[in-house]
Amino acid sequence: MKGKLTLTCLCIALLFQISVYAQFKRISSEPDIKNDLSSVIQDYQNKFINITGSVVDENPQTTEYLSTVWLTGASECKVTRYSSGKNNVFSWQALMFVSEDFEEASAKFKKLFKQLNNLHVKFGNYKDYRFTASFIEPAEELEFTSIIFLNDANEAKKLKLELNINYEFPEWKVKIVLYEKEREDNEMGRQADTDDYIEY
Numbered sequence: 382m383k384g385k386l387t388l389t390c391l392c393i394a395l396l397f398q399i400s401v402y403a404q405f406k407r408i409s410s411e412p413d414i415k416n417d418l419s420s421v422i423q424d425y426q427n428k429f430i431n432i433t434g435s436v437v438d439e440n441p442q443t444t445e446y447l448s449t450v451w452l453t454g455a456s457e458c459k460v461t462r463y464s465s466g467k468n469n470v471f472s473w474q475a476l477m478f479v480s481e482d483f484e485e486a487s488a489k490f491k492k493l494f495k496q497l498n499n500l501h502v503k504f505g506n507y508k509d510y511r512f513t514a515s516f517i518e519p520a521e522e523l524e525f526t527s528i529i530f531l532n533d534a535n536e537a538k539k540l541k542l543e544l545n546i547n548y549e550f551p552e553w554k555v556k557i558v559l560y561e562k563e564r565e566d567n568e569m570g571r572q573a574d575t576d577d578y579i580e581y
Contacts, residue, residue: 414452414493414557419502421450421473421559425540428471433460448473452557472560479552486553487519490526490546493555497530497544510534512542524548 424431434447437459448458457476462469478489500512512530519526530542543558 414454414496415500417450417452418497418500418557421448422502422540422542425537425559425561428469429460429473432473448475451475452477454478470561472558474556474558476554476556478555481552483519483521483548483553486546486555487521489555490519490544491516493544493557494528497542497557500530500542502532510537519546 421429421432429448432448432450434449436444436446438445442464444462444464446460446462448460451458452475455475455477456479459474461472461474463472477493478486480486480489494514494516497512498514498516501509502512503509510532512532514528514530517526517528525545525547527543527545530544532538532540532542539561541558541560541562543560544556545558546553546555548554
């Protein structure tokens with residue numbers, strides 16, 4: 382009798398451990414990108430020079446480099462230099478998701494928004510600052526939806542953090558982009574098909 386009771390207890394304990402492990406895997410299945418993204422943002426004032434790797438593409442207007450910092454789950458991370466008169470303009474982007482299914486891409490877009498909204502980053506000599514935006518529901522018929530997160534540091538108002546979902550036949554692509562924008566934008570988030578920001 383004691384042997385059967387012991388065996389039953391062991392089985393229950395084993396099932397409990399398996400259940401906890403499975404729950405842990407589900408909880409941890411969505412990678413946290415905040416730490417790596419913070420490293421990228423902190424190099425913004427240096428024009429991303431500390432995270433710029435080898436050249437992957439070059440033409441008269443732009444030069445693309447591999448980024449030495451990759452966000453977990455990204456299939457591509459790169460730094461782009463745009464030739465603009467006397468001053469070069471730089472951007473950084475991560476390709477986070479690619480799918481032919483709009484619903485899958487939209488779900489990933491929503492998950493990434495939750496990670497990016499209210500992102501706190503230590504920046505330069507300042508304690509920290511925060512990126513915020515209002516959520517915009519992606520619309521399949523528009524083929525492009527963009528949310529721009531603004532930060533609350535007066536010293537870095539031109540720095541924009543953007544999350545976008547874009548249809549490039551036959552796939553939907555979800556990207557995170559960092560760039561400097563000359564025109565001040567008072568919106569906390571937007572759906573856009575305009576050309577007043579850097580092309581990527």
